[in-house]
Amino acid sequence: MYDFDDEGPMHVLHPEQSWDFLRAREFGRLAFHLVGDVHITPINYAVDTDNRIIFMTSEGSKLFGVTANRDVAFEVDEVVDERATSVIIRGRATILEGQDRYIIEQLPIRPWVASPKSVVVAIEVDEISGRSFDLSRPWLHDIPRQ
Template sequence: MDDPTTRMDTEECWDFLRRQELGRMAYHLLDEVHLVPVNYAVDHDPVTDRRSILFRTAEGSKLLGVVMNADVAFEADELVDEVAASVIVRGRARLLDEHEEHRADNLPLRPWVPTLKYNVVEIDVTDISGRRFELARPWLHMIPE
């Protein structure tokens, strides 16, 4: 039997992240780990070839969490027919200052929920990995009695 799991290389991971818009960020706040959905965009500087993840957020626990502890994990996934894919990123998050926030203006990054989100957070990626999974999901192919 062929291996139903395939590793993505770094470029495949970044291509996957560019095609997605919704991911989940895990962050620390005091003694707890929180997991929140965020709509995001990949920022790529072609001069330095530096890539990072940007998202907008309002004041609140998510922003407080990344300011207090920059270590985060981020995940985006997809399920299409019988194939699932997942990319996991580890990195350090930081609030962009007013001189850097403009980077988000040139990306497809607008709040999905009609609330004011003036803060732009960047995740500087230190580790990225991804996998594709061929799914059996036999219960979808069973004939009802």
């Protein structure tokens, strides 16, 4: 899946590999500040043509948090067979209003929970980093097969 320049069990993803990884998925975790604490919550998302993370939400702590302090982090990870991949973004959340909010009509955002979400949020990315790990997990090979 990836072409790595490094050797060993940990591989640094090139930025475009990290973006490809994010584009191929739709579920991640948003970390945000809320009244002096850091919170983390799952979200469905899509990546737009400007390499922003777009998600929808409703009134509540998540919206209050990203409005009160725009600095956020976002993470998507995956473990498949003997490989784990993780991409982390740091950036700033912005509520999209007016014509800007119609970006969702061009994206495959599919809410997993049937609750009303009318607020569109974009994460403007300041930093992206991705890693892939070759897993050994020897304990999996010690499990007796039935």
